[in-house]
Amino acid sequence: MPPSRTTRTPKAQVSRPVHTAPSDDQLRALHRQMVLIRRFEERAARAYAEAKVGGYCHLNLGEEATVAGLMAALAGSDYVYANYREHGYALARGISPERAMAELYGRTDGVSHGWGGSMHMFDLESRFMGGYGIVGGQVPLATGTALAIDYRGGTEAVMCLMGDGTTNIGAFHESLNIAALWGLPIVYVVNNNGLGMGTTVEQSSAEPELHKRASSYRMPSARVDGGDPVAVLEAARVALASARAGRPYLLETMTGRMKGHSVVDPARYRSPEEAAAARAADPVARFAADLRERGVLGQDEIERVDAEVTAEVSAAAAFADASPEPDVSTLFDYTYATPVPNDSRRLPGEALFPAPPRPHALLSAGGVR
Ligand SMILES: Cc1ncc(C[n+]2csc(CCOP(=O)(O)OP(=O)(O)O)c2C)c(N)n1
Numbered sequence: 001m002p003p004s005r006t007t008r009t010p011k012a013q014v015s016r017p018v019h020t021a022p023s024d025d026q027l028r029a030l031h032r033q034m035v036l037i038r039r040f041e042e043r044a045a046r047a048y049a050e051a052k053v054g055g056y057c058h059l060n061l062g063e064e065a066t067v068a069g070l071m072a073a074l075a076g077s078d079y080v081y082a083n084y085r086e087h088g089y090a091l092a093r094g095i096s097p098e099r100a101m102a103e104l105y106g107r108t109d110g111v112s113h114g115w116g117g118s119m120h121m122f123d124l125e126s127r128f129m130g131g132y133g134i135v136g137g138q139v140p141l142a143t144g145t146a147l148a149i150d151y152r153g154g155t156e157a158v159m160c161l162m163g164d165g166t167t168n169i170g171a172f173h174e175s176l177n178i179a180a181l182w183g184l185p186i187v188y189v190v191n192n193n194g195l196g197m198g199t200t201v202e203q204s205s206a207e208p209e210l211h212k213r214a215s216s217y218r219m220p221s222a223r224v225d226g227g228d229p230v231a232v233l234e235a236a237r238v239a240l241a242s243a244r245a246g247r248p249y250l251l252e253t254m255t256g257r258m259k260g261h262s263v264v265d266p267a268r269y270r271s272p273e274e275a276a277a278a279r280a281a282d283p284v285a286r287f288a289a290d291l292r293e294r295g296v297l298g299q300d301e302i303e304r305v306d307a308e309v310t311a312e313v314s315a316a317a318a319f320a321d322a323s324p325e326p327d328v329s330t331l332f333d334y335t336y337a338t339p340v341p342n343d344s345r346r347l348p349g350e351a352l353f354p355a356p357p358r359p360h361a362l363l364s365a366g367g368v369r
């Protein structure tokens with residue numbers, strides 16, 4: 001039983017933390033991270049077209065600044081939950097491009113041993129708690145993790161990522177309500193790319209300024225330019241400091257999606273002008289230009305980073321290609337639920353239930369009247 005909420009130790013007062021601006025080295029690291037996500041995702045799209053990747057595949061193309069900025073604000077001991085658009089978060093959390101690519105290819109060296117695929121990368125060591133395909137599925141789980149931290153008196157925080165469309169799922173509201181009531185150490189991040197699946201925020205959300213939804217739960221919130229990694233990093237630090245002090249936070253990042261919803265989506269619901277505007281707002285090119293202007297990176301360094309990262313991603317693809325496919329006998333090795341609770345694990349095609357007893361056996365046992 002969790003302790004009564006009224007007897008719990010009061011949380012510290014939230015004050016706006018003072019953060020130092022990122023150093024030149026941190027800026028270069030953010031840039032490299034963004035280039036890695038860009039090149040990895042481009043390679044993933046290519047591998048998908050070559051039929052090396054099965055299932056669905058959603059990319060972070062256009063969200064690189066948001067991903068890099070958010071992940072840079074976290075401590076190694078913090079927990080991250082994401083939706084199915086999670087490759088970039090896995091990379092930024094320190095999962096190697098080799099293990100991430102091998103997972104896309106469904107191979108044993110993948111971060112989820114090849115059984116998760118694009119939407120289900122998971123790595124407890126880096127506290128990357130997954131990849132979820134059910135819209136909003138990660139939100140109550142992340143909230144539960146925050147409750148566990150709080151219950152044990154830990155100092156970690158949880159960051160729970162989601163898209164704009166997720167804010168219309170019931171579990172989003174239930175989670176924010178309970179997190180605010182109980183003062184849980186969690187930051188909910190809504191990456192607002194303006195689009196759900198074949199619909200827009202304006203068409204689907206009565207309050208399209210999604211950060212305002214936090215006010216229903218008396219939760220602090222902010223909206224930030226998701227194309228600027230430094231702005232995202234600073235906003236995320238404020239949000240995390242609030243969460244650690246017992247005031248959960250809702251951060252909305254304004255991002256752009258450079259391609260379709262998933263790799264196979266031709267995105268016909270978008271006008272050519274809208275799609276062109278999203279491509280023109282390219283956060284990787286924007287940040288590189290910004291750093292060049294500020295004298296942090298020269299053009300030659302920008303090209304060198306690109307070449308190094310491209311080679312790293314090609315090596316990851318070669319690694320994935322060479323990794324063996326998992327044996328079917330390991331199908332249930334990494335699941336924690338069975339079709340029937342406490343029932344033994346079975347392979348496809350095996351009977352779920354034992355054959356029912358024949359009627360005369362029941363009659364003789366006096367079981368049927
Ligand atoms: C409960 C549930 N309903 C519907 C879907 C189908 N679906 C997959 S992604 C998606 C759109 C989600 O949009 P958003 O949260 O904005 O994320 P984005 O893809 O834009 O990053 C939908 C409706 C699903 N996976 N789960």
Ligand SMILES: [Mg+2]
Pocket residue numbers: 163164165191192193194195196
């Ligand atoms: Mg969206």
